[in-house]
Amino acid sequence: MSGLLSVEEARARLLALFSPVGTESVPLAAAGGRVLAEDAVATRPQPPFDASAMDGYAIREEDHRAGNRLAVIGASAAGARFEGAVRPGTAVRIFTGAPVPDGADRVVIQENTTRVEDSVTLDEAAPGGTNIRPAGGDFMPGDRIAAPRRLAPADLALLAAMNIARPVLRRRPVVALIATGDELAMPGETPGPDQILCSNNFGLKAMLEAAGAEARMLPIARDTPESLTAAFDLAAGADLVVTLGGASVGEHDLVRATALGRGLDLSFYKIAMRPGKPLMAGRLGTTPMIGLPGNPVSAMVCGLLFVLPAVRRMLGLPEEAALRFPARLEAALEPNGPRAHYMMSRAEPEPGGWRIEAFGRQDSSLLSVLSRANALLVRPPHDPARASGDRVEFLWI
């Protein structure tokens, strides 16, 4: 298999075609799962004042003795502080989150007190914390959420607490999907006797959108230069053009010729992997283009291994070696050939880790198998025969 690139080398070459897309300021409520493009910097402390962590009474530490009876001189509520000061022998009723009044340096929790009219008696002097959250204990002005970062739910809450109403995010990279082939009918149509349904573009669209891209599904391109040209025209403005099918060595391959006719600066990768025929990649003017195989499993696996990293790069996220997890092999495997094999598999938790079993049928046309898989068992080139119980590695899909 000399002349074939490893998956890693092909991915590195392909990623060199990409750079981060532009940024946009987005309302916070719409920022979940999006990618922060500029550091978000707090301009205020949180909490903005010493705040009570409990419902109880704000007192002076010197008054903190079991049996001590204090005059209740007011109340401090969240949103409405007590404006006076706690003097010796006095207490202020206080609620969780409320500002601690001047003079007080402890909150006793209400369960440890007895209230009678305008006085409160401390039942016990509880050791330990003061039940006060100091100003700035969560964050201080200048504290930041560092970009790039994919925003998780807790990040949204933190941005809100920082009063960052419109964070600066990477815009969603736009990926145009062009399925090609005379044999394809769209779901909802009645396919002719020689036709099959177009499926790759639906799978890729869902995969790309879950990763933060916007996928534009274009009309199916037929196997004519005119139809392919029309599809490329419709892809104008996209950040990435992905073709599906037509990248093989067959005579019916027109995608390559048509793209070359439009000025494609072609890098064509022959990759030492299964599933996956040659991957086409290059630049159409300033726009990167990736040609994926037409077989559905190949298209989805190549989408995972090559297109998703490209989306991450466009989102400004660091390159991330796809995390490989160890697992215990359930059923023995034959020796692998010269190409890395990404086998459709099912991984299940077991005490202390994971067990995995590759499906018996691995043909790259079998969507029903891929749909049952939750993992790709990764076999390196020339991996020897594996016995049940061996340690192997897998990727989640």
Place this chain on the structure above:
Amino acid sequence: MSGLLSVEEARARLLALFSPVGTESVPLAAAGGRVLAEDAVATRPQPPFDASAMDGYAIREEDHRAGNRLAVIGASAAGARFEGAVRPGTAVRIFTGAPVPDGADRVVIQENTTRVEDSVTLDEAAPGGTNIRPAGGDFMPGDRIAAPRRLAPADLALLAAMNIARPVLRRRPVVALIATGDELAMPGETPGPDQILCSNNFGLKAMLEAAGAEARMLPIARDTPESLTAAFDLAAGADLVVTLGGASVGEHDLVRATALGRGLDLSFYKIAMRPGKPLMAGRLGTTPMIGLPGNPVSAMVCGLLFVLPAVRRMLGLPEEAALRFPARLEAALEPNGPRAHYMMSRAEPEPGGWRIEAFGRQDSSLLSVLSRANALLVRPPHDPARASGDRVEFLWI
């Protein structure tokens, strides 16, 4: 801590308030991540005909001998089959995915042939498979994708291949989020000196939407019956009303009183867990209501442990014990008290599994800590002291 419910028991009681929402037929391109509500049944076989797995020549097995020279009598392309039959001594040029012509029962791959004008010579008789994908090898009429199922990208491709253009999905359950409190300002506003920013509802919204719900963020309800009443009125039509804050035992708790005034059939759970004050749950007429604590970390953890399972139930998904993963503890922990403790932690892969370290500060007001966490280390009630290297369990967040 007698009288307190375990997390599991509180969750079971809470889930009894919920049932699956209705269904809707949705265009396939918009179905990614949604939940299939009715089995999707194939009405056609895939492939619909015996199809070539390779580019090459369709021949009869009896002609499969090294050196044999066959007359090429036509071509079968994907989408345009060869209408004749392959007779002894003949071959048909064929491309991947094309129908195999009558009479042929093997495809020889083109790399193993030599083509000269209208004849082709077989260079070698390759053993092994016929390179033919049999009709129905992927799926047959009547094969199904069983509901309920959250649709992964490969499922979308499979639905497309089955020609199911509008699968029947659960509609997205609508969750109304009501943040309460005089102390709250909305991001973008200038908070008063005693105010903090409203953050829980942004975090919850992102969490719920990632799980497949539609979150409606209502205006902040102030600590008056009128304001709370207005908020409940705005929540009309939601499948679930979630209030944030105001569920504590403090005098400023008006949420409970207002909801009771509107006919709330209250179940109030005191749960043996940290973080998390009492959880309020019940029914307002036919609409379930959950009252979450106001502290941001408590709200997010209770969202994860109680609201997400409710969303799953509304989506018709089976109850799923949150998957606990084993990990090696990095730094020793004190004995735990009588309540289960969900500690904000960082889990990182290591050879053979995961290692985890709980953050030193666990106060439920600390969003900056939650934002750095990727896991909750779960400590059962009365868990003894743990040493570095001990095996513990965690949940992903």
